[in-house]
Amino acid sequence: MRDDAVVAAAKRGDQDAWRALYRAHAGRLVVWLETRAGNDSAVTAEDVAAQTWLTAAEKVADYEGTAEEFGGWLFGIARRVAANSRRRSGRRRTEPVAEAPSTAVAGPDATIAEQDWVRDLLAGLSPRERDVVACVDVVGLSAEDAAKALGMSQVAVRVARHRALRRLRSDARTSLLATSLA
């Protein structure tokens, strides 16, 4: 597979190329990381995303593909960075402090309410299904890029997504029925 012009320029260290890649993928990377955020308040999705971008720049010579497919590769790096962060958190045994805000504070660009709704919805899924649905349905990666990002086959991605959506529909019907009965 050959690099397109943006990726080739990014490999040469061109700042404009990196800006284009960042604009295309940084937002959905943060949203995806927030859907799978752990319980360590010391490490936010933005922290993981920033580390992911630096790691991607270090290893960009290993990447071959287009700027659009760059997302799958980038999400794969993010998954590993998040896993390392979780391992470190487990060793550090972080305890939440009383002064920390219990709810997220909306920033100028974030659609916090929407994200909270999605996060609550995905909470009933298994981590694997949650990752797949968040990649494909929430932030819009292709099945191929999601498979690359999650280290799964495309078939496994489709199967997990199918099961997850079926469960979500079932849960939504149940909650709707409960609401109407109440």
Place this chain on the structure above:
Amino acid sequence: MDLKVEVPELEPSSVLLEQLAQLSQGSVPSAGRGGGPKRALMAALSVTVIAGASWLTGTMPGVASPFAHGPGHGHAGVHAPAEPASDGASGDSSAAPGQAKAHHQDNGNHTGQTKPHSNSGNHTGQTKPHTHSGNHTGQTKPHTDTGNHTGQTKPDQAGGNGGNGGGEGNGHHT
């Protein structure tokens, strides 16, 4: 069910962009990429070559195996005559200490003898039928001789004149 979230377009800071550009300029392809299958292939080739060479060495004619005994490995100097006896049947009175050839005729004493031969000496642990006229210990197969025997298990026809340990063949069997 529409789960799509409106993704915000984030703008990178100038510091981050500078870092990304610097890091990407120093990025080199990792050496380990694609090396796994190559290494596995090389290992498989090495095993195949070694196994093939071993097999060829084992099947090649003319190469002696250290585990196969050739016909010339009968006695390996285990002759230890009890005494310099003279056998009556053969009339040969000389023992053969340290004699190492198979299929020979002698009249000395033998220990651990395994190949057939004809002689007229004393034997210990003899296993194959033969004809001689000496004294025997541990003899198991029928044969015809005229010596004295110890530990004989099957009937034989002994003339009794083959010579005993002292060189006198008197036909005594034990």
